[in-house]
Amino acid sequence: MEHHRRRAPRNSLSREGILARAVAVLDERGPAALTMRGLAESLGARPMALYTYFASKDELLDAVRDHVLADLAPEPGEGDWAERLRGVGLDLYRLLVSHPALIHLFATRPLAGHEAADATEAHLRVLREAGFDRATAARAHLALLHHALGAATWEVQLNAGREPEPTRGRRRLALESMPAERYPTLRDLAGELVTDTVGEQQFAFGLDAILTGLRARLDADGSASFHHDL
Amino acid sequence: MEHHRRRAPRNSLSREGILARAVAVLDERGPAALTMRGLAESLGARPMALYTYFASKDELLDAVRDHVLADLAPEPGEGDWAERLRGVGLDLYRLLVSHPALIHLFATRPLAGHEAADATEAHLRVLREAGFDRATAARAHLALLHHALGAATWEVQLNAGREPEPTRGRRRLALESMPAERYPTLRDLAGELVTDTVGEQQFAFGLDAILTGLRARLDADGSASFHHDL
DNA sequence: ACCTGAACACCGTTCAAGT
DNA sequence: ACCTGAACACCGTTCAAGT
Secondary structure (H helix, E strand, O other): OOOOOOOOOOOOOOHHHHHHHHHHHHHHHOHHHOOHHHHHHHOOOOHHHHHHOOOOHHHHHHHHHHHHHOOOOOOOOOOOHHHHHHHHHHHHHHHHHHOHHHHHHHHHOOOOOOOOHHHHHHHHHHHHHHOOOHHHHHHHHHHHHHHHHHHHHHHHHHHOOOOOOOHHHHHHHHHHOOOOOOOHHHHHOHHHHHHOOOHHHHHHHHHHHHHHHHHHHHHHOHHHHOOOOO | OOOOOOOOOOOOOOHHHHHHHHHHHHHHHOHHHOOHHHHHHHOOOOHHHHHHOOOOHHHHHHHHHHHHHOOOOOOOOOOOHHHHHHHHHHHHHHHHHHOHHHHHHHHHOOOOOOOOHHHHHHHHHHHHHHOOOHHHHHHHHHHHHHHHHHHHHHHHHHHOOOOOOOHHHHHHHHHHOOOOOOOHHHHHOHHHHHHOOOHHHHHHHHHHHHHHHHHHHHHHOHHHHOOOOO
């Protein structure tokens, strides 16, 4: 048995180590549990030790977000442009959903624009190679990103919530207890709204709808299929 | 001149009044400014007075979210199903964007399912009347909601940020300073990414893509166009 | 440079008390 | 029932100090 906790044996701390610990705390105990004091404690250090590496908690949170975003696979997979975009979308969705407590960082802390540059570059390139003009490629990129962000946010919320039932269960009960005269459609679809609109299948549904819409635009709009210079 | 601040002259507080004040604080000074102590102060009361109306800050935040959601126009407008869905989507997007500080409540606090029941009922009914089967209607409903949530979250982030430049400007600078050899497409589209992928136009782009995708599904899939009982 | 201790100005919330 | 005062157990962060 060792002592309950020794002090940090100088130079045991690092930006990387602090960030990894922060992500672990977030994943295991949720956003409220991530305090400078608690994080320092769990690293065997005093609160102020963290300020050697991060100027403030805000800066640490930005770094945490960037640290997770860096895990985004930079290369799209195989197939035509739609299949490649589909793959990138799923990767992003999975990343967001795999860190439930981080979703509020993405929803809350503005990105400067360089955090996922490799993935963004690859995504945009697929769109340009598919034949979209610059403005349309930019918009399509953002539309797909928005959908992943929104779907992941929703999914994380449904899986959140305390014991015994997560939010998903509370939601089902709420839907089933709505007055049927006033909310006939809602009541009729209560089952589908809780069981079918969930997880990757739901995300893929919206993703495929967007991709179908983009393909229609590409086919219809001659100006989008000019030869381009890439 | 009156005294700097009188005490609440008993019964001047109410759930409604507290919620309205909370939304105002959020809109004017941001999420960090909403504290139980500060909110009470701005109502001329002591912190603990609020606990007569809300059991905790968490419960107050849920009530604030529901209070704002109640402003959602319950009735879709004119036109065919796609035009109606478009209108509902725009209403939701505008509502979310008009309360920037509230977006993190939507992204953070799970909905039980009854908060926007009127709007949800109307939305689902349009989808059913268009001919979508139950599972597809539920999925389409959520896909449209996800996109509005994601787009609004992104837009709010871009408009956020401190003086002198909001995040939008920082983002432009970040994109333009990326190394051109490694990120040629990103650099080429930097202008479009900051100016074109913004606001209602960007939201409408994604919305229309989804609607086009849904229409294609309706046309292609015979099982979705069965007569139904509504 | 890296880390600590003590202190400051905050939080949300409990508890007992006043009307 | 509605509101207050004092207190508790927290926060993030400053500042001066140690190595």
